Amino acid sequence: MIVSFFHYGFIMRGLEAGMVVALVAPLIGIFLVLRRYSLIADTLSHVSLSGIALGMLLGINPVLAAIVFTVIASLGIERLRMSKKVYGESALALFLSGSLAFAIVLLSLARGMNANLFNYLFGSIVTVTTTDVFTITILGALVAALVFLFYKELVYITFDEESALVAGIPVKSINVVFIVLTALTVALSIPIVGVLLIAALIVIPVLTALQLRTSFVRTIFYAELCSVCAVLLGMIISFYANLATGGTIVLLMLGLFSAVLLVMKQRRQIGSQ
Amino acid sequence: MHALTRHTLIDARHISFSYGEGEVLHDISLSVCAGDYVGIVGPNGAGKSTFLRVMLGLLTPLQGNIALFNEPIQEFREWWRIGYVPQKVTNFDINFPVTVEEVALMGRYAKRGMFKKVTIEDRRQVEAALTKIGMWEYRNRLIGDLSGGQQQRVFIARALAGQPEIIFLDEPTTGIDEVTRNEFYALLKHLNTEFGLTLVLVSHDLEKVAEEASHIVVIDRTVMWAGSPQEFAQEGHRIHHLAYHGPEPHHS
Numbered sequence: 001m002i003v004s005f006f007h008y009g010f011i012m013r014g015l016e017a018g019m020v021v022a023l024v025a026p027l028i029g030i031f032l033v034l035r036r037y038s039l040i041a042d043t044l045s046h047v048s049l050s051g052i053a054l055g056m057l058l059g060i061n062p063v064l065a066a067i068v069f070t071v072i073a074s075l076g077i078e079r080l081r082m083s084k085k086v087y088g089e090s091a092l093a094l095f096l097s098g099s100l101a102f103a104i105v106l107l108s109l110a111r112g113m114n115a116n117l118f119n120y121l122f123g124s125i126v127t128v129t130t131t132d133v134f135t136i137t138i139l140g141a142l143v144a145a146l147v148f149l150f151y152k153e154l155v156y157i158t159f160d161e162e163s164a165l166v167a168g169i170p171v172k173s174i175n176v177v178f179i180v181l182t183a184l185t186v187a188l189s190i191p192i193v194g195v196l197l198i199a200a201l202i203v204i205p206v207l208t209a210l211q212l213r214t215s216f217v218r219t220i221f222y223a224e225l226c227s228v229c230a231v232l233l234g235m236i237i238s239f240y241a242n243l244a245t246g247g248t249i250v251l252l253m254l255g256l257f258s259a260v261l262l263v264m265k266q267r268r269q270i271g272s273q
Numbered sequence: 274m275h276a277l278t279r280h281t282l283i284d285a286r287h288i289s290f291s292y293g294e295g296e297v298l299h300d301i302s303l304s305v306c307a308g309d310y311v312g313i314v315g316p317n318g319a320g321k322s323t324f325l326r327v328m329l330g331l332l333t334p335l336q337g338n339i340a341l342f343n344e345p346i347q348e349f350r351e352w353w354r355i356g357y358v359p360q361k362v363t364n365f366d367i368n369f370p371v372t373v374e375e376v377a378l379m380g381r382y383a384k385r386g387m388f389k390k391v392t393i394e395d396r397r398q399v400e401a402a403l404t405k406i407g408m409w410e411y412r413n414r415l416i417g418d419l420s421g422g423q424q425q426r427v428f429i430a431r432a433l434a435g436q437p438e439i440i441f442l443d444e445p446t447t448g449i450d451e452v453t454r455n456e457f458y459a460l461l462k463h464l465n466t467e468f469g470l471t472l473v474l475v476s477h478d479l480e481k482v483a484e485e486a487s488h489i490v491v492i493d494r495t496v497m498w499a500g501s502p503q504e505f506a507q508e509g510h511r512i513h514h515l516a517y518h519g520p521e522p523h524h525s
Contacts, residue, residue, distance in 0.1 A: 034366070034370075149388055150387075152382050152385075152391065153387065155371075155375075155379070156379045156382055159365075159369060159376070159379065160359065160365065162331065162357075162359050163357050163359055163379070163431075164379075164382075165330075165331060166330075166331065166352065166355065166357040166441075167352050167353070167357075167379075167382055167383035167435075168350065168352030168383050169382065169383070169387075170387075209370075210368070210370060213370065213415060214415075215370060215371065215372045215413075215415075216370050216372075216375050217375075218370075219370040
């Protein structure tokens with residue numbers, strides 16, 4: 001039965017793209033969660049919907065359009081946040097509601113696209129094209145490479161931004177690079193979990209790994225493990241049970257999070273006795 | 274004579290600073306030489322931490338100049354020569370997933386430079402720094418699982434790991450019990466006298482700093498008094514009044 005699953009071309013495309021996204025999302029997620037900036041993933045996912053809508057309206061690849069749109073918006077958010085003209089969270093609210101409004105207007109113009117839109121909203125591996133796989137792999141590798149390149153600086157800034165500044169680390173520039181990488185990760189995740197569930201893919205595996213209370217490197221490893229397992233199982237289950245891929249993946253992640261939470265609570269109780 | 278042979282590490286001249294309305298710092302000058310242990314003291318809100326942040330380039334002064342290792346601060350790039358123990362040592366996220374060794378390793382990042390991986394030499398220096406402050410056996414523990422005093426030692430180790438020539442400490446004993454605080458001051462004294470490390474310590478604890486530091490600077494928006502511990506011993510009561518109640522009125 002499993003063999004037949006791997007024989008479908010679209011399944012293989014979905015799996016390839018899914019694995020890249022599963023590996024890249026926690027790399028970004030760990031820094032977002034620890035900097036209390038998880039909401040930006042949600043904001044950028046709504047921004048990406050505008051890109052999807054524009055792509056569908058203009059007849060260009062919606063994922064590519066979402067990537068361009070999300071990266072531009074991420075730079076706008078960072079600039080607005082740095083200017084201190086509005087509070088950081090308010091900047092996110094501005095972009096979230098603004099981009100959603102823009103997407104709704106664009107989608108009302110592009111009538112008859114509802115079936116495709118459903119796939120982009122909730123994720124479906126059927127929508128993953130060969131171009132998507134290529135784009136996701138190249139950009140996913142770029143995100144991972146840049147996170148590794150700036151790894152020690154990102155850890156330092158996340159833990160203690162002021163000391164990182166005193167150490168001569170160009171904090172502002174690295175923050176800009178990081179927000180662009182976040183935008184890329186969000187846009188790349190659309191075909192797998194859909195616009196509405198991207199934030200969960202980025203945040204939940206990290207929250208699960210954080211319950212294990214271990215070193216930074218190991219926390220990343222466990223978040224990766226949780227992410228890869230949930231995406232792989234979620235795709236297989238959603239295929240056979242005919243369920244929405246994104247929803248299945250996120251429910252599995254939540255199940256894993258709850259299980260780890262319970263086990264750790266029991267271990268603490270045993271330890272305190 | 275001895276003072277003439279020592280080189281100046283920090284030279285702040287006529288520093289004034291404001292966050293918006295009214296000056297927080299007014300015309301403050303301070304020189305720190307190699308081997309000094311400078312205690313900057315004053316009441317809460319006197320501008321001590323602001324002055325320290327200006328000296329570190331975290332804030333830009335309205336007026337005045339700062340030279341670090343004889344270079345204008347704007348052109349200074351050798352940040353690894355400076356160690357920093359921030360005020361929030363006792364106020365960081367205790368759930369942050371980072372071990373003692375990982376925290377100390379951050380102290381090597383300035384020396385290693387951008388895009389370069391951590392080397393065996395970095396790990397060796399981290400081991401030396403953690404051993405020096407008696408925390409090597411805790412290297413695999415999460416920083417959030419340690420006591421306040423132990424966490425402080427780890428932050429000192431992080432500063433030491435970069436092999437700096439000077440360390441700035443901003444109110445490092447806030448929220449720490451008296452026994453731990455005394456141990457901490459003993460460690461600083463040891464680092465200064467045994468290893469010749471230059472220290473600049475900001476504190477509101479005038480009496481304790483006067484016992485420990487080689488130079489005392491009392492500030493309250495501007496320099497109110499500066500001198501040696503011996504001079505402080507002679508006029509301690511007057512200086513205490515000056516620092517916490519302002520200048521005594523002149524009687525005709």
